[in-house]
Amino acid sequence: MIDTKGRSLELFYIDGHPDGMITAELFNWTGHVFVTPRTRLTEALKREEAGYAGVYLLLGEKEGQDFAYIGEAEDLGVRLKQHAAASDKDWWETAVLVSASANRLNKAHVKYLEARLIVMAREIGHTPLxxxxxxxxxxxxxxxxAKMEAFLGSLMVVLPAIRVDMFIQRSRPAGSSRPVPTFEAAETDTDHAITQTARFILNKPRIDLTAKAVFQDGEFIVEAGSQARSEWQRQDSVQAGSYRPLHDELVRSGILQMAGTHRxxxxxxxxxxxxxxxxVVFGHSVSGPAAWKLESNPEVSFRDWQARQLDAVTEKDAST
Structure with a gap:
């Protein structure tokens, strides 16, 4: 069952800006998350929580790809000093320290959290470790x-808020997207119906490529069995904002696999x-809102469909 209750998160920018040192805490959670750039490590290690027991993430890039290390320590500050001096860890740029208020985590707790985080990161496969x-x-x-699993559940809420998305599971079992009504089906009930779900299709007839997707619960889910270009197109490989790293990640993780001439x-x-x-489907940057078409009416793009939803909301508000 999906937990739809809201959570209250407090972020404190210690340096006054989001690229500096940050603390993050959830209301009614004993956990404490502290983020520091490597360049501020001297100041960071002076903080009380740096001497606590906990787990930590070292984040950075290696050979142009996101890279991470997950560890545990009874004294986080001592361990970070060791990593800062290690010649094989020059790649990391940010450290994320996870502890508990009043230093409540013991050695067994942090070893459990470390083991679970490593397994979770490898199962998701976004970021090599x-x-x-x-x-x-x-x-x-x-x-x-049970306590540590609840602790992890809350930590998974905090990490994306501080731009750590390596634990976000975006792949789903094949067929997990629920059947949903199309825009036209919903319109049969009223001229101003609003539906938050719809099915879309993407075609490239010249190379016989087709993909299908569902927009539901605010997510754009491409369905298993959809086709994608076998390789990223070279002319688009170095453009700023290119989705090539995402395409490469899905190939590496096995989400995209070769089947004939396509993946x-x-x-x-x-x-x-x-x-x-x-x-990712076409292998080059493209305007998705214009390219995806409503499956039941290919004359309607995602952009058109979304505009109708917004118009319906406006008209509904005007009538109340």
């Missing part, structure tokens, strides 16, 4: 395991926008 073999889970009581989606995949979805 510098870690070697995954550590085994320590022996915790049933009650402590196919092996799972449903939720994109952040119609443009991201269209770019």
């Amino acid at each position: 510098h870690n070697g073999n995954a550590p085994s889970l320590p022996g915790l009581t049933e009650a402590d395991i 196919v989606f092996t799972k449903d995949y939720a994109f952040r926008s119609p443009s991201a979805a269209a770019a």
